[in-house]
Amino acid sequence: MSSPKSDALPRPAPLSAARRMDATPAAIAEGASLIRAGGLVAFPTETVYGLGADAGNDRAVARLFAAKGRPRFNPLIVHVADRAAAARLVEINAIACALVEKFWPGPLTLVLPRLPTAPFSLLACAGLDTVAVRVPAHPVAQALLAAAGCPIAAPSANRSGALSPTTADHVARSLGDAVDLILDGGACPVGLESTVVDLSGTRPALLRPGGLDLAEIETITGALDSVAEDPAAPRSPGQLARHYAPGKPIRLDATTAAADEALIAFGQEVPAGAAMTVNLSASGDLTEAAANLFAHLHTADAAPVAGIAVMAIPERGLGRAINDRLRRAAESVTERP
Numbered sequence: 001m002s003s004p005k006s007d008a009l010p011r012p013a014p015l016s017a018a019r020r021m022d023a024t025p026a027a028i029a030e031g032a033s034l035i036r037a038g039g040l041v042a043f044p045t046e047t048v049y050g051l052g053a054d055a056g057n058d059r060a061v062a063r064l065f066a067a068k069g070r071p072r073f074n075p076l077i078v079h080v081a082d083r084a085a086a087a088r089l090v091e092i093n094a095i096a097c098a099l100v101e102k103f104w105p106g107p108l109t110l111v112l113p114r115l116p117t118a119p120f121s122l123l124a125c126a127g128l129d130t131v132a133v134r135v136p137a138h139p140v141a142q143a144l145l146a147a148a149g150c151p152i153a154a155p156s157a158n159r160s161g162a163l164s165p166t167t168a169d170h171v172a173r174s175l176g177d178a179v180d181l182i183l184d185g186g187a188c189p190v191g192l193e194s195t196v197v198d199l200s201g202t203r204p205a206l207l208r209p210g211g212l213d214l215a216e217i218e219t220i221t222g223a224l225d226s227v228a229e230d231p232a233a234p235r236s237p238g239q240l241a242r243h244y245a246p247g248k249p250i251r252l253d254a255t256t257a258a259a260d261e262a263l264i265a266f267g268q269e270v271p272a273g274a275a276m277t278v279n280l281s282a283s284g285d286l287t288e289a290a291a292n293l294f295a296h297l298h299t300a301d302a303a304p305v306a307g308i309a310v311m312a313i314p315e316r317g318l319g320r321a322i323n324d325r326l327r328r329a330a331e332s333v334t335e336r337p
């Protein structure tokens with residue numbers, strides 16, 4: 001068994017030294033400006049502490065993955081102030097309406113189809129056409145969302161593989177100065193992560209049990225399918241993997257490019273000859289590369305080409321998560337009939 005530590009990524013350089021403040025209105029206002037400026041702010045919700053970034057800012061979301069040391073780009077929960085804000089990001093279908101009525105604000109996360117017009121980081125939803133949304137009930141989370149005026153992507157505020165934090169101390173110990181500000185709002189009242197229900201498929205499915213009574217949810221949804229939490233796992237045999245994958249063949253570690261290929265480049269030395277070229281980061285910056293990854297995959301997939309060639313990405317820091325995603329994207333195309 002590999003220890004979580006061996007999977008952890010090196011810590012990124014912080015924007016500034018971590019600070020911890022009691023969640024007063026002034027501290028919350030500062031947290032909101034940091035979020036709008038692309039910073040990372042840990043804040044209490046009723047379930048666990050979240051590590052928040054502007055959900056519309058790919059670069060801030062890339063920093064968030066680096067701070068957590070997640071070796072994979074799992075999709076994140078997007079926190080919004082209210083149902084109206086959610087309706088600007090996702091399609092709220094009839095079952096979602098009934099659940100929202102009963103459980104929001106609160107520890108219920110709904111996976112719903114993403115609106116194509118949503119001003120939203122593709123990295124935050126790992127390139128998927130669904131988004132996990134939740135309206136937290138905690139007054140500090142609510143005040144932060146109101147002051148920031150944007151949806152906030154927030155996974156639990158711990159290093160990957162560590163326990164979810166329910167106090168500001170836990171956050172400080174786990175993430176230290178990888179965070180720009182920790183808003184201390186005391187202990188989280190629920191102490192368990194939100195229940196995640198996927199309403200984007202043909203049948204409602206439970207992706208993660210959490211702080212809500214399932215029987216209560218099932219009075220609205222009917223019996224829930226139970227599926228693995230891993231969003232990369234197919235919902236049922238025979239279904240396509242639920243992670244984003246372009247429809248075109250992907251060739252990894254490319255050192256050349258053909259005239260019928262789109263080239264996703266990295267760094268300064270880019271082979272000539274592709275039908276089109278996009279560069280993840282000309283300067284070789286892995287945070288920038290992560291921020292561009294899904295947008296460039298979508299662009300390459302939409303181009304009139306036969307395949308996509310991707311140059312090698314260094315297997316360090318965020319590069320590991322980028323390579324993980326590229327390998328799975330390359331595999332799922334060949335799995336298709």
Ligand code: TXA
Nearest residue numbers: 047049050075076077111130131132155156193194231
């Ligand atoms: O209580 C909570 O939910 C906390 C607080 C901060 O809100 N957040 C949290 O986030 O636990 P995180 O990133 O640790 O867990 C998000 C869960 C993961 O299991 C992820 O796979 C799933 O939600 N998820 C997010 N977006 C998804 C999507 N589009 N499709 C399927 N699953 C998704």
Ligand code: MG
Nearest residue numbers: 155156157164
């Ligand atoms: Mg977590």
